[in-house]
Amino acid sequence: MEISGIEKACIGDSVSLEEAEQENSKIEAVRLVVPLTDDPSLIALTFRFWVLSTFFSILGSIIQQYYMFRVASGTFSIYFVNLASYGMGTAMARVLPTTKWTIGGYSFSLNPGPFNIKEHALIGIAVSTASTSAYAIYVLSVMDLFLHYRVNALGAMILITTTQCLGYGMAGTLRKYLVYPGEMVWWSNLVQVVFYNAMHNTDEFKNKTMIRGWSYMKYFWVFCGGMFLYEFIPQFFAPMLIYFDWICWFKPFDYNFWALFSSHAGGGVGILSLTFEWTFIGGTTMWMPLATQIAQYGGIILSYWVIFPVIWLNNIFNAKLYGRPLTSKLFHLDGKPFNITTVLNPDYTINEEKYNAGVPVTMTPMYALIFLYSFIALGGCVSHIICFHGATIWKTWKASIKSTDEDIHYKMMKAYPEVPQLWYAIFYVVMLALSMMVVEVYELQLPWYGLLIAVAIGWAMTLPIGAMVAITGTGPGLNVITQLLCGFIFPGKTIANMTFKCYGYMAMYQCHTLLSDLKLGVYMKIPPRSMFTAQVWGTIVGGVFNYITMIIIINTKRPFLDGTTDDPTGLWTGVNPQIYWGSALIYGALGPAKMFGKSSQYNFIYWGFLIGAVIPVIQWGLSKKYPNVKWSTFNIAVFAGGMSQYPGGLAIGVICGLIVCLIWQGWLFHYHKNWWSKYTFILSAALDTGAAFTGLFLFVFLQGGIHPKLAYNFPSWFMNYYTEEGDNAPYKSVDRCGAAGNKWESGM
Template sequence: MNQISVRHEMVSSEADYDEKEEYDEKDDDIEDSVDMGEEYEVERPLVEAVRLVISTFFGIIGAVIQEYYYFRTTNGVFSIFFVNLASYALGRAMARILPTTAIRIGKFSLSLNPGPFNIKEHTLIGITVSTAATAAYAIFILSAMGLYLNYRINTLGSLVLILTTQCIGYGMAGMLRKYLVYPAEMVWWSNLVQVVFYNAIHNTDEFRARRMIRGWSYMKFFGSFFLPQYIAPLLVFFDWACWIAPFNKNVWAIFSSISGGGVFSLSFDWNAIGGTILYYPLSAQLCNFAGNVISYWIILPIMWLTNALGTRTFGRPLTPELFFQNGTKFDIKTVLKPDHSLDVDKYNAGEAAVMTPLYALLFFFSLASFAACISHVICFHGTLILSHWKRAVGGEGDDIHTRMMRVYPEVAQLWYAAFYIAMAGLAIFVCEMYIKQLPWWGLLVALAMGWVLTLPICAMQAITGSAPALNIITELVCGYILPGKPIANMAFKIYGYMTMYQCQILLSDLKLGHYMKIPPRSLFIGQIYGTLIGGLFNYLTMILIIDSQRGIFNGTKDNPTGLWTGQRVGTFWGSGLIFGALGPPQMFASSGNYGFVYYGFLVGAILPVILWALSKAYPRVSWSNVNICIITQGMTAYPYGYTFGIFPSLIACLVFRFYMFRYHQGWWQKYALILASALDTGTAFTSVVLFLFISGGVSPRLNFDPPHWWGNYANKNGTTAPYMFSDRCGSYKGQNWASGV
C-alpha cells in the first residue's frame, strides 16, 4: 500500500465529509472514547524503568525490522498493534515483579516501580516506539553512495545525517502545534484506531476475558505467525503463468513478478499482502488496486508487446537504471569528476543517457498524484477546510482536550525553536564536512521548502486524511538550482521532503498524546529518545546488511531465491542521476522523449475538477471516493519491479474488507485487527531471525543455503538447472531474461 492510500485510511472512502455536521459527530465520538478519569493525574517521573525498558526493547526491534525490510524484496512492516499488545503484557508483568523501594542518589530518588501500569504509560510507550520503528530516509543516500560510488561517510557523519533529517521536523512540529494539533478540527484520523484500542484494553476486562478461535485469548491468538518462504521461495513468487511458457520472453515480461508486470501472479508470503488489507477502507484500497492494474497489467503489456518508445530495447520493462539508446547500460562513474559532480564536457562528448519509457511514466504519474491531491482536497473539502482553518488560526473555542491538557506544564515554544536551530546547525555541519556538493545556502533552501509546504500539507492530512508526496518536487527544484550534482540532489531531497514528512508523523503523535492526556514534557522526551534509538539501529542494521549482501546488491553474486534486493536503493540513486547529475532541463526537455512528464501536473489538476462537476450533476453517486491521487499513487507503486502481491492482496481485500465486513461484520470486528497484527508481526520476527542466524547476518559462518529441491531451484548453484530463479521465468542455456541478456 503506497503512502497516499495509507494516509487516506480514515476519511474519504467511508463517508462523505462535505458536511460539517459529520465532523462534529466524529469530534463527539473522540471525546467519548478518551479516558476522562485520569485527566488530573499527577505527572510521574520522566524516567521510569517500565517505560524505558519496554520502549527501548521494542524500539530497537522495530528499527532493525523496518531497516531489514528496506533491503528485502517483500516489503513488510513492524506492526504498532503488536507493540501495543506485547507492551501491555510486559508492563503489567513488570509492575508486579519490580521492587517498589525507591533508589536515592543524593537529593534525587528513582522508583523502579512507581505503581500500576496505566493507560498513559502504555500510550507513551507506543508513541516512543513508533518514532523509533522507522527506516530513516537518510539511509537511502548512505546506501546509494556506498553501493554505487564506493564512498562511505564515516560513522559520525552518518549518524549526524540521520539524526538531523529525523529531528528537524520535530522542531517544526512543536512550533506548529498551535495550528495543527490543538484545534478540534485537526483530527488526525489515523489515531482514532489507537485511541479506541488503548481505552478498550485499559477500561474494560474484554481483552483479558474475551475468547477467540478454539477458546484462545487475544494474547495467545497473537502468538500465531506465518512462516516466511525460506524453504520454498517458489511460494513467494508463484508466477504460475510462467510455467506454461518459461522460456518465452514476452511471457516473462508480462507475467513475471521479478521485474515484469506480475499479471495474476500469486504469492503465499504474508509480506506480499500485509495486515492493512484486512482493515483499511475499501474504496481507498480499490483506488490503489485500480492504479496497480492500469499501470502494470494494462499499460506495461501494451507498451512491451508494441515496443512503444523502444520499451523492449532495454531488456527489462521495469528498472530505474539508465541506458544508452541501443539498450546498453549507462555508467555514470565514467563521466563524473573526483568530487562526484558531472563532467559536462565529457558527458556531452558522448551519447546521451536515456531511461526506460515505463520509468519515465512513473514520474508523470507522480506529478499527477501531487496535483490531484491538492485539486481533490480543494474541490471536495475546500470550503470545510477553510472554515476550520479560520477557527484554528483565530483560536476560537478550545476543545475539551486542550482545556484538560492545561493541567500539565507545557513544553515552551523556545525549547522547540532551540531544538530546530541546533538540528539545522548540525545539518549545515554534515553538509559542509561530508556532503560537500550541497552548500549551506542550498540546505537553507531545502529547509525553507519544508516550512512552506508543511503548514498546508499537514493541515490537509489532519483534516482530510490525505496528503501528497513531495519527493519529486524537491528533486525538481534542486535539479534546476544545483545541476550536475547527484549527491547534492539526494541530500536536498532528504532535507526538503523528509523534514515535512517527519513533521507530519510527529504532529500525528502529538495529537495522539493530546487525545490520551500524555504530559507534554514526557511526550517531548519520549519522541526524541525514540528517534535517537531508531536512527542508531537503522545505521547499524544498514552496515550489517550491506556488508553481508553486497554481492547481490551490486550484481556480482547470484540471487536465486529473489528475497534480497538493492532495487530500492537503485531507484533512489536513479532519481539522483536523472534530476541531479543529468538535470531535468535535459532529461525532460519538450523536444526530447520525455517531455510529456510535466503534463502530469495538468492531468492531475483537471481530473478531480471533472469528478467534482459530476458530483454536482449526479449527487447520489459518491464521486469523491474516486480519488485520482490514490489511483496515480498506485500506478507508481513498483518503480524497482517486483510486482508480486497485487493479485493476492486484491483477493484478500475482497474477502475480508468487502465480504466479511459487509456480511459477517461481527466476525470482522472480533478478528480482523488482531489477525492482521499477529500475521504482520510473526512474519517480521521470523524473517529477521532467518536473516540473523541462517542468512549470514550475524556471521558468514551462519550463512546456510536453502534446500535445493523443486520448491527452490533444481540443482545446487543452478549449474544444470532448467530454471535458476524462483519465479520459474529464469535463465536457461545462457538466456538470462532477468538481466536483460
C-alpha cells in the same frame, strides 16, 4: 451527577462532568472514542518506559531496516508492541521493588505502581518513532553501494539525526495551529486511543473470549507463531511460492511471456501471478478502506496489465532494447547500461565534456511513466482536497484560528507543564547548525544555502499540508518536488540532490509525525514534556540501530544489493536503494532538463500535474449535476499511486491481495461486522508480526547476518532449484520463467 476526585482533577474544579460533556469536541468521532476523564497522578516517564521503549525501539528499527533492502516490504507491527509491552509492563510492576531512591533531591522508584495507560501509550509512541528506516539511510546506502564512498560513523549519525529531528523544532511553532484546535483531529490516532483505553479501562478486553475459549493474548500468539512457522516455507524451503507465475510455465523460454507474466525480481510485471508469501500481501489488506484498496489495485492493473503489454509488445520507446521491463537503472540510447562513475569528476559531480562525448542516456518506458503517475498523484491530491474538502477545510481553518472556545481536551492538558517554546527553538537551532556542518564537511555537495532552501520548502508546505492531513487524513508529499527543484538549482550534483530531497521532505514529514503524536498525547492526557522526551529518544535509538543494521547488511550482501550478482533466491535485490539512486541520477547527475527536456522522448511527463489537477475538477462538476452519485469516492491520487506501485520490478501479490481485500472488506465487513470487528485487527497484527520475525530469524541465523560462515542454503529441489554455480539454469529465475544465457525462443 456526582463525579469522582480523579474526574475533578482532570476536568478542573470549576467544570462539572455535565458541563464538560456540553463542551465536548465538535468532531463526532472524537466525542465517541476519546474519554473526558484523566488521572494526573499517573507517571508516564517511568523506569519501565525506558527499558521497554528501548528494547522494542531497537528491535523495530532493526526489522524495518532489514526489510528496506529486501524484496518483501514487511513491517514491525505496533499492535505487537502494544500487546507485548502490556504483558511485560504488568509483569515488571509485579516483580520490581517499590523502594524509593533519592539522588540530588530527586526521588524516583523503579516501580511507581501498576503499569498504567500513559506509560503504555508513551512506549508505543517512542517505538513507532524508532521503527522506521531513517530516510537518510537511503543517501548513505546509495553512496556506499554505487559511489563506493562511505561516510564515517560520526558524519552518518549526524546526518541521520538531523534529518529525523529538524522537523521537531518546527512542530513547536505549529502546534498552536495543528494540535490544539479540536478541528485538527489527526484521524489515525483514534484507533490507538480505542486500543489503549480498551486494554486498560475495560475488563471485557482483558477477559475477551475468542475461538475455542482462548484469551485475546493467546489468540495473538497462536496465529503469530503459526505464521512464523509457515513463512519458513516460502522464505526458505520453497521460494517458488513467492513467485508462483503459473501462466509463464506454458512457454518458459518465450521472451514476451517472461516480460508479461514473470514476477521475479528483475523480471516482468507478473500478470495474473500468485504469491503465498504473506509479507507481499500484508495485514493492511484486511482493514484498509475498501474504496482505497480498489483504487490502488485498479491503478496497478491498468498500469501493469494493460498499458505495459501495449508498450512492450509494440516496442514503444524501444522498450525491448533495455532487456528488463521494470528497472530503475539508466541506459544509453543504444541499449547499453549507463555507468555514471565513468563520467564523474573527483567530487562526484557530472563531467559535462565526458557525458556529451558519449551516447545520450535514457530510462525504460515504465520507469519514466512512474514519474508521470507521481505527478498525477501530487496534482490530483491537492485538487481533490480543494474540490471536495476545500470549503470544509477553509471553514474549519478559520474557526480554529479565530475561535475563542478552547477544545475541552486542550483545557484538560493545562494541568501539565507545557514544553516552552524556547526548548523547541534551541533544539531547532542546534539541529540546523549540525545540518549545515554535515553538508559542508562530509562531501555531500550541498552548500549551506542549498540546505536552507530545502528547509524553507519544508516550512512553506508544512502548515497547509499539515492542516489537510489533520482534517481530512490525507495530503501530498514533497519527495518528488524537492528533487525536481534541486535538479534545476544544482544540476549535475547527484549527492546534493539526494541530500536536498532528504532534508526538504523529512523536515515536513517528521514535523507532521511529532504533531500527530502530540495530538495523541492530548487525547491520552500525556504530559507534553514526557511526549517530547519519548519522541526524541525513539528517534535517536532508531537512527543508531538503523545505521548499524545498514552496515552489517551492506557488508554481507553487497553483490546482490549493487546489482553485481543476482541473488538466487530473489529476496535480496536492494531495489529500494536502486530506485533512490535512479531518481538521483535522473534529477541530480543528469538533471531534469536532460531527461525530460524538449529533446527527450519523455518530455510529456510534466503534463501529469495538469492531468491530476483537472480530473477532480471534472468529478466535482459532475457531482453538482448528478448529486446522487458519490463522485468523491474515486480519488485520482490513490489511483495514480497504484499505477506507480512497483517501480523496481516487484509486481507481486496483486491477485492474492485483492482476494484478501474483497473477503475482509467487501464481505466480512458488510455481512459479518461483529466478527470483523472482533478478529480483524488482532489477526492482522499477529500475521504481520509472525512473518516479520521469520525474515529476521532467517537473516540473523541462516543468511549470514551474524557471520558469513553461518550462511546456509536449503538443498536444491524443484521449488528451490539452482545449479552449483548459484543460478537457476536451465531457467533464468526461481519462478521457472526465463531462459538461461538469454537464449530465447521468440520475442527478441
